[in-house]
Amino acid sequence: MQGELVNLTNAIEAARKSGRFFCKFLTPNDAGVNGAHQDGVYLNIESWGLFFNEISIPETGIEDRLVKIHINDWQEFESRIVYYTSKKEFRITRFWSKAPFDRNEMVGALIVFVPLSKDDYKVYIFNSEEEIEGFSQTFSLSLADNYMVYREDADLVLEKTFKDKVFELVAGYTDFPETSVMAEISRRVFNEYYNKKKVQPDKDLINWIDTEYTVFRLIEQEVYKDKLIKPFGELQPLLDFASSALNRRKSRAGRSLEHHINFLFTNVGLPFDNPGKTEGNKKPDFLLPSTNYYQNPNYPEENLILLGAKTTCKDRWRQVLSEGERVPNKHLLTLQQGISENQLEEMESARLQLIVPKPYHKQYPEAYRDKIWSVSKFIDYAKEKYIFLK
Known part of the structure; x- marks a missing residue:
């Protein structure tokens, strides 16, 4: 547990210092446990700028280069970043054979690539809930699409009408709404913006969770705007503010899934208690x-x-x-x-x-x-x- 905390702390510090990173949940194909001939972690094309800087994406042939991988307490090694235009396939190879991880246990783990320089990358793999949630909540990441390209100085780019719809529903809030209200706002934003008439439980559950990250970030920007503009002056108030903001993110994320499941079950008329009560103080979700x-x-x-x-x-x-x-x-x-x-x-x-x-x-x-x-x-x-x- 102590080792996980150190790993997480180091990753957050490195990511903040760099201001950029790419992360994704490792699939069976990424880990090479499905028997496929390909080897290496697949990179989303949106992360191109983190691995090939400003070089444009080629239309023919192969684009590749060697980079150095740095993993805590492990000797640095070379990996190959490669893009095959014929297959539209973007991967990092020569990784698992040199990294200190058992690829068979890495399915579902969160891997993070932090650029240190043009040719050097820090790599972290989180394989426990505490690490995964600690990292993603620190940077308020939505990983509904499996991956995330993070740039500290990047604005939250949204269509104007979607942004207007969010602000229409949260007008008058000078503080954060309850987590159940936040979830309800997110469903309304998504359903009204995309003119949803019928609930599709599997797809919509993911969409609502993803929308809620966007809604929360916009509300967060609005509520905290004065604090972010005015200097704190002293370190302790800044640390207190950062701790409070992170705890709020954790609280929202922790209840979000339950709120949306509650809505799904209510919508189809299922009888249930949330939470329930069984023996003693046990309270299943x-x-x-x-x-x-x-x-x-x-x-x-x-x-x-x-x-x-x-x-x-x-x-x-x-x-x-x-x-x-x-x-x-x-x-x-x-x-x-x-x-x-x-x-x-x-x-x-x-x-x-x-x-x-x-x-x-x-x-x-x-x-x-x-x-x-x-x-x-x-x-x-x-x-x-x-x-x-x-």
């Missing part, structure tokens, strides 16, 4: 059909559903297992973009059914994709189970 049914010893156990909701779940999935003794088969809905085969085997042995938005299934090992449920599949499963309650 969602208990279906309700706490009262759970507490009724005559209600059939096979008709109870215990659902955890966790943005990331590489370690925390085990928490769900102990949250309800009457429910032997647990469910977990997560936005985690990939998990190693070993972890998926553990979940299966523990009788935990993983639920992931359908667009993220391709980021899981191929052998397990058919075993993962989509959000829509879970909703259909629960609706059929509780149709008699309507």
